[in-house]
Amino acid sequence: MPEVSPDMAALVRRVVERRDAYAAAGLIAGNCTATTGKLLGIALPDRATRLIFAGLPFSPEGLLEELGGRADAAIRRRLARNPATPPGVLVRLLRERPEPGLNPLLAANPRMPANMLADLLSDGQEATARAVAGHPQAPAELLAGLAESGGPAVLRILAARRGLTPDLLGRLWLHGDRHVRAELLRAEACPGQLLMAAAHAPFPLWRRRVASHPAAPEGACQRLLHDPDATVRAAVAESPLTPVSRLYPLLLDPSGRVRRALARRRDIPPSWLDSLARQPGNWLRRWVARNPRCPRQMLEQLAYDPAADVRRAVSRNPASSAFLLARLAADPEAWVRAGAAGRDDLYPSVLQRLADDPAVDVVSAVAANPSTPGPTLLALARHRDRDVRRAVALNPRVPVAVLDSLVEDPYPLNRFVVARCDALSATALEALTGDPEPRIRFLAWKRLAELAASR
C-alpha cells in the first residue's frame, strides 16, 4: 500500500464532508488553524456533544475556549473541572461571578493562575479553602493564612504538600493534630530537632516517618533500630541512609516484615542473603531470589525451590544466567515460564519455543519482549487472546508493519494503544480515521493534522 502523505486542506475537506465531531476536534488539536470556525461548528453541533468535550481532558484548547463563551451552567462546571481548560477560560469563568458552587472547582483546577486564588478564597467556603490548600501553585502567604485559620481537613491537605517551607511547617506543627504532624515528619524541611524528638514519641507512625526521613539524625536511627514496633524497624532496614553494617541485628529479627525489608537491600552482603534464604517463609526467599546481589550458586539452588513464586523471582533476577533462564523456561508453572519469557537475554531458541506456549501469560511476555523477532511478533499479532496482541503493540521494538497490522484489531483498547504509537505509519493512521471508537478517530485525525502541519 502506498504511504499516505497528509495534506491539511484535503483533511479539512474530508472532515467537512463527514461531519464527524471527533475528527474536527482532532484537526483542531493537531494545529489545524485554517477554517477553525467551520471545524468548531462540526465539533460542537449540539448540547450533548458540547457537554462531552467540555469535560474531556484531551479536548483541544481552541475548543475549550469556544465553550468558555457559552452561558450554560453544566458546561461551566465541566470546564472548571477539566485540567485541560486554558487559564484564560478559567479566569473568565471566575470573573463572570457564576454560581458559588463553581468556586471550589475553579480553585482545584491546577491551571487556575495562582494570582486568582486569593479572590476565590474570599468566598469563605470550606470547599474552596481545601482546594486552594491543595493547589500546586498556591502562593506562600495564602498557605500561611490557611495554616492559621483552616479546619482539620485544610491542615491535612497543607501538610501533605511537597516542598513545605520551614515557616509553613512551623505553623502547621503548631495547629495540627497528631496525623498532621505525622505528615510533616515526611517533609524535607522538617528540622533535625523535631525528628529527634519524634523518634521518642509514643506513636509508631511518627517513629516510622523519622526512620524513613532522608535527614534523620544519626542518634535517632540508632535508637529506632531497636524499636519495639516492627514497622519502624522495617523502615530503618529499608532506608538507604542506614549503613548496611548497622543492620546485622535485624538478620534474626522476630518479624518477617523486617527481614524481608533487609532482603530487598541492594547492598546486603551475600553471606546475609544466604542466612535469610535458609530461614522459613516463601516470601522471604522470594526477595532473596530477586536480589541482584544473590550469588549465582544460591540462585541455582533457589531455581529448584518448591515454591513457584521463589522460582519466578529467580527468573526475574538480572543476575540469573541465560542457562538458568532456559531451565526456568521449562518450569511446570506457567507463572515461572512467564518470568523467563520476559527476559531479553533469553536464548533465541528458548524464546521461540515459548512463543508457542499454551499459557497466555507466557505468550504475552514473549510478545512484550524486545528480543522477540519481527516474524514471531507478526504471528503473535494474530493471536486469539487480546492481551497478547496488546503486548505486541506495546513492544518497544515492534516493527512498523506489525504495528500496522493491528489497526483492525477487534478489541478497541488495542487499537487505541496502536493509535498512540509514534511509529505507526500515516497509512495506518488513515485507516483509523473511520474507527468506530470516537477517541481513536480523534487521535488519528490529530496525528494526521500534525503530520500535515509539519510539512
Next chain:
Amino acid sequence: MKILVPVKQAALVEDDFELRDDGRDVDPDFVDLQLNEWDDYSLEAALQLKEANDGIEVVAVTVGDDDTEDALRTCLAKGADRAIRIWDDVIADADPLVIARVLAAVAQREAPDLVLAGTQSSDLGFSATGVAMAAFMGWPHAAVVVALDYAPGAATAIVERELEGGLRERLEVDCPAVLTIQLGINTPRYASLRGIKQARSIPIEELSPDELGLEDQDIGEQARGSRVREMYLPDKGQAEMIEGTPAEQAARIAAIVKEVMGG
C-alpha cells in the same frame, strides 16, 4: 432453528448530570447510550449455540426509537443474522410490562425455539422484561442463568441458575422457553471492524405495534403496571472519620449520638 435475543440500548449516566424538565428521567444530553451489558452475554450465548450447530438463526430485537438502532447494529456486527426494531411514540416511557408485551408479540410472529434475554438492564434494573415476556407467551422461563446446556431441537434445556449465598440450582426447562442470562456465563466477543462495516448495510426490519396486532389497550397508558412519578437524588448523608485514641474516639461517638438525639 431460531433464537430470539431481545436487547436494549441502555443509558449510561455521566457523573455530572441534570434531570429532564418533567423530573421523571435524566436529561438525554447527559446520557451515553450503549448495548445493555447483560444483553452482550445473552447475544454471545446465542452466537455460541449458532457457531456450534448448523442451521441456527439469531434474531436480535429491540423496542425503541431511532437512537436504539446502534444496539441492533452492534448485534449484527457480532454475528446476529437479522434485526428487528419496534417503535411507536405511544411506547415512549413504557414500563417493562408493556415492553414485554411488545416483545411477546414479536416472538409470536417469529416463532423462535428459544428466547435469550438479559437478566436485567444496567440503567433501570427491573429484571422484569424477560420474565414478563414468558408470562405473556405462556412459556416456561428460568431467570439468572449462569450455565446453559441445550441441543438444538431438544425438548428441554438444562440450565444453572445463580442463587443467594453462592448456591446454584440446576434446572431442566421445557422448550421453547425464555431464559434470562446473567453476567459471566461467557466472554462476550468484540465485533470485528469488518463486521461493523458489514452491519451498516444490513437492513433492520422496522415494525409498529400495529403491525404486530397490538392495540392501544395493550401498550397504552392503561396497559402499564407502573409509572415513574419522580426521579431525584436523595440528600447526601454525613460522614466523619473519627481519629484519636480509643478513649478519644469513644468520646467523639458519644458527642455525635448526643447531637443527633438532641440530648
